[in-house]
Amino acid sequence: MKKLFTSREALLCVLILIMTLSVGAIADDFLSISNLLSIYNDTSILIILALGQMLVIITRCIDLSVAANLALTGMVIAMINSSFPDFPVPLLVLFGALLGLWMGMINGLLVWKLGIPAIVVTLGTMSIYRGIIFLLSDGAWVNAHEMSKVFMQIPRSTFIGIALLSWVSIITVAVFYYFTRYARTGREIYAAGNSPTAAFYTGIDVGRSQFIAFSLSGLLAGLCGYLWVSRYAVAYVDVAAGFELQVISACVIGGISIMGGIGTVAGCVLGAIFLGVINNALPVIGVSPFWQMAISGGVIVLAVIASSKAEQKSGRIILKSAGLAPSR
Amino acid sequence: MSQVTPFYSLRGISKAFPGVKALDEVQLDLYPGEVMALIGENGAGKSTLVKTMTGIYQPDSGALYLAGETIKLPTPDAARRLGITAIHQETVLFDELSVTENIFTGHHLTRGLLKTLDWPAMRSQCIKILADIEAQIDPDILLKHLSIGQRHMVAIARALSFDAKVVILDEPTAALSIYETQELYKIVDKLKNAGCAIMFISHKFDEVFAIADRYTVFRDGCFINQGKIDSVNQAQLVTMMVGRTVDQVYPKESQPLGEQVLKVANFSHPTEFNDLSFELHAGEILGFYGLVGAGRTELMQAIYGVSNTSSGCIEIAGVAVSIHSPADAIKAGIVYVPEERQSQGVVLDLPIDQNITLPQLSQINNNGLLNPASEYALADEYASRLQVKAPDWHELVGNLSGGNQQKVVIAKWLATQPKVIILDEPTKGIDISSKAAVHSFMSELVKQGLAVIMVSSELPEVMGMSDRIIVMSEGLQVCDFNRADFNAEQIVSAASGGLNEKTIH
Numbered sequence: 001m002k003k004l005f006t007s008r009e010a011l012l013c014v015l016i017l018i019m020t021l022s023v024g025a026i027a028d029d030f031l032s033i034s035n036l037l038s039i040y041n042d043t044s045i046l047i048i049l050a051l052g053q054m055l056v057i058i059t060r061c062i063d064l065s066v067a068a069n070l071a072l073t074g075m076v077i078a079m080i081n082s083s084f085p086d087f088p089v090p091l092l093v094l095f096g097a098l099l100g101l102w103m104g105m106i107n108g109l110l111v112w113k114l115g116i117p118a119i120v121v122t123l124g125t126m127s128i129y130r131g132i133i134f135l136l137s138d139g140a141w142v143n144a145h146e147m148s149k150v151f152m153q154i155p156r157s158t159f160i161g162i163a164l165l166s167w168v169s170i171i172t173v174a175v176f177y178y179f180t181r182y183a184r185t186g187r188e189i190y191a192a193g194n195s196p197t198a199a200f201y202t203g204i205d206v207g208r209s210q211f212i213a214f215s216l217s218g219l220l221a222g223l224c225g226y227l228w229v230s231r232y233a234v235a236y237v238d239v240a241a242g243f244e245l246q247v248i249s250a251c252v253i254g255g256i257s258i259m260g261g262i263g264t265v266a267g268c269v270l271g272a273i274f275l276g277v278i279n280n281a282l283p284v285i286g287v288s289p290f291w292q293m294a295i296s297g298g299v300i301v302l303a304v305i306a307s308s309k310a311e312q313k314s315g316r317i318i319l320k321s322a323g324l325a326p327s328r
Numbered sequence: 329m330s331q332v333t334p335f336y337s338l339r340g341i342s343k344a345f346p347g348v349k350a351l352d353e354v355q356l357d358l359y360p361g362e363v364m365a366l367i368g369e370n371g372a373g374k375s376t377l378v379k380t381m382t383g384i385y386q387p388d389s390g391a392l393y394l395a396g397e398t399i400k401l402p403t404p405d406a407a408r409r410l411g412i413t414a415i416h417q418e419t420v421l422f423d424e425l426s427v428t429e430n431i432f433t434g435h436h437l438t439r440g441l442l443k444t445l446d447w448p449a450m451r452s453q454c455i456k457i458l459a460d461i462e463a464q465i466d467p468d469i470l471l472k473h474l475s476i477g478q479r480h481m482v483a484i485a486r487a488l489s490f491d492a493k494v495v496i497l498d499e500p501t502a503a504l505s506i507y508e509t510q511e512l513y514k515i516v517d518k519l520k521n522a523g524c525a526i527m528f529i530s531h532k533f534d535e536v537f538a539i540a541d542r543y544t545v546f547r548d549g550c551f552i553n554q555g556k557i558d559s560v561n562q563a564q565l566v567t568m569m570v571g572r573t574v575d576q577v578y579p580k581e582s583q584p585l586g587e588q589v590l591k592v593a594n595f596s597h598p599t600e601f602n603d604l605s606f607e608l609h610a611g612e613i614l615g616f617y618g619l620v621g622a623g624r625t626e627l628m629q630a631i632y633g634v635s636n637t638s639s640g641c642i643e644i645a646g647v648a649v650s651i652h653s654p655a656d657a658i659k660a661g662i663v664y665v666p667e668e669r670q671s672q673g674v675v676l677d678l679p680i681d682q683n684i685t686l687p688q689l690s691q692i693n694n695n696g697l698l699n700p701a702s703e704y705a706l707a708d709e710y711a712s713r714l715q716v717k718a719p720d721w722h723e724l725v726g727n728l729s730g731g732n733q734q735k736v737v738i739a740k741w742l743a744t745q746p747k748v749i750i751l752d753e754p755t756k757g758i759d760i761s762s763k764a765a766v767h768s769f770m771s772e773l774v775k776q777g778l779a780v781i782m783v784s785s786e787l788p789e790v791m792g793m794s795d796r797i798i799v800m801s802e803g804l805q806v807c808d809f810n811r812a813d814f815n816a817e818q819i820v821s822a823a824s825g826g827l828n829e830k831t832i833h
Contacts, residue, residue: 182444183442183443184438187429187445188433191425194423197420198420198421199433200404202434203403261423261424262424319803
């Protein structure tokens with residue numbers, strides 16, 4: 001029953017370990033606790049977004065608008081903070097999350113009620129959300145000196161030696177583990193993606209499952225909007241430009257099937273950490289950033305080849321002798 | 329025994345799909361504690377009826393009554409809540425989920441305020457149900473690792489996990505071993521004793537007589553007859569099923585047989601079919617009859633190079649050819665008109681002429697550029713010959729009726745000047761006049777010396793058009809009939825597994 005780790009996840013663990021240790025062999029500092037924690041902290045936003053994206057991909061959709069959603073909420077709350085520095089930051093974070101949720105719901109409704117393919121919907125909303133940032137900000141930046149101290153300090157403050165940003169991702173992972181394993185809605189998302197026909201026969205509304213996945217992805221993107229802007233202390237139109245592709249890459253590397261229905265929280269998190277380690281390790285051993293993209297691209301292709309090999313089918317089972325064979 | 333009132337009844341149910349009337353004013357009664365066998369040929373409307381009874385399809389007219397009250401079933405879930413549950417012919421389950429989860433999806437057990445899923449409870453219930461039906465299946469294994477028979481057992485376990493009052497079994501034994509079938513009988517007995525109303529669909533008469541209390545016969549979407557099973561015999565049921573005499577309207581003209589064009593020897597696939605051998609001559613129509621899922625389409629697709637075989641060989645006009653892709657087959661002179669016309673036969677968003685010239689763009693190629701004029705001319709020649717009804721050949725195929733789309737597929741293949749044409753369910757879902765056009769065209773083709781293979785699940789069609797019929801059952805070649813020996817009862821029995829291992833000449 002306890003199949004927390006499938007072969008894919010074990011493989012990722014081993015790869016991450018090998019990478020970390022071999023880079024550590026070259027640069028001692030790399031293996032220090034503080035450095036490892038900071039790599040995790042660096043990867044936190046990617047982990048959170050990848051979890052939302054995972055649900056969307058499991059329902060056979062894709063959310064290209066996460067980074068634009070993040071940038072828009074980030075810009076909105078940065079502007080509020082710079083204009084009303086006394087507005088309580090926790091409320092501001094909540095507002096950002098709700099704004100993100102709302103944008104995710106728009107994606108979900110278009111997919112559910114109008115039946116438009118998700119890639120088209122989110123390609124459109126991606127541009128719309130980025131466009132709105134322009135309209136709101138006139139292309140201007142919100143810089144660190146315009147933000148309040150509390151606004152920037154919260155993600156950096158630590159609890160038992162771990163940054164709050166990391167804690168947020170740890171809690172998200174825990175909630176998602178519960179949701180995908182012990183919540184009816186979460187399991188229905190898997191069923192809907194695995195076989196929409198069977199799900200319909202079972203009384204599951206596939207469109208509603210997709211809507212929920214998009215909404216959660218949007219909620220997390222909104223939350224990350226605050227985390228990103230306060231962490232990097234700047235908000236502008238092109239914040240996190242292209243980051244949606246990293247998020248999707250993390251999912252694919254983590255074994256989330258782009259055909260839907262397959263994927264685990266553990267795989268998703270490991271996929272994100274794998275990318276995080278590459279991004280942090282390569283500069284340490286003096287590999288140019290240009291190689292980073294090529295390497296993560298290569299890993300994605302390998303990951304997809306590995307999954308498609310596993311998913312190949314060998315025809316229907318009609319002959320009785322054939323039907324009996326695999327039952328042993 | 330006193331007269332009982334039906335528990336679940338249908339009255340005047342009609343359901344039409346574009347071009348076909350699947351159900352025409354049918355009625356049906358299921359009694360508590362009894363098994364009703366629904367009998368009919370392929371295409372009689374049985375599966376449509378099951379889907380109507382379980383809320384998957386909405387009837388165009390008519391009414392459903394449960395325990396005397398009118399009910400509406402807007403969704404499958406609504407049917408399930410009323411205790412109506414079906415085990416479908418093609419199991420509809422989740423490959424990537426565990427057996428336990430397959431059984432409980434849609435009605436998970438939960439505990440606590442948060443409605444946390446209670447996996448230990450579901451798992452132990454699952455083990456209990458599986459033990460009840462004596463199925464030795466690991467509750468934690470993913471469904472994709474199970475055989476078809478085991479999947480059926482999971483589907484049955486799922487049905488039992490509800491508080492079912494009406495249980496519909498749509499050809500449940502088609503994929504079960506003899507042992508598993510015996511187990512199924514025991515389960516059906518248990519359900520009967522618990523007072524369930526059971527509907528049982530099967531093509532196997534021995535099963536029908538073994539477990540049914542009543543029967544209902546459908547033919548061509550119409551209700552024919554019903555009654556107690558002990559008041560009829562097998563011959564009477566077959567007559568009701570087959571009904572009409574077959575000499576109807578088929579434009580069959582027997583041709584003198586030409587040379588042997590195609591020879592298939594010892595064709596086998598690891599899981600789909602085994603050891604098929606036959607020959608085909610110019611001027612001949614060879615019919616393949618069998619139940620849905622007997623492996624006929626799979627065989628044809630293997631001959632056409634869509635899938636690979638494990639052994640066997642093909643000869644064209646006495647010369648061995650190796651076919652590994654449809655392109656190889658077309659080159660060898662074999663073409664295939666698929667059953668799934670809209671997804672495999674035509675490109676709906678292309679015009680008629682481009683559809684027809686698709687397999688031989690090299691012919692209308694002028695110094696590396698396609699020549700639209702010769703494309704149109706080539707298309708015109710064949711589209712006119714097949715009398716495709718369209719304003720002109722620039723019309724999108726998606727705008728044509730099913731029958732005319734089928735003509736486009738055939739025109740496309742004739743333009744390649746093949747030796748063998750395989751027609752897979754050539755008249756499925758098309759209107760009567762187009763059907764007749766396809767039939768008379770088949771006669772014309774063989775007159776011109778082509779060899780035709782026709783896969784059909786419609787007995788009148790296969791008997792009306794073929795010179796020879798090969799009956800397949802469960803991936804095996806059961807027997808062959810020459811036209812002089814055609815006999816509806818024997819063919820149906822053979823397809824249902826009643827004439828195994830016996831060849832009639």
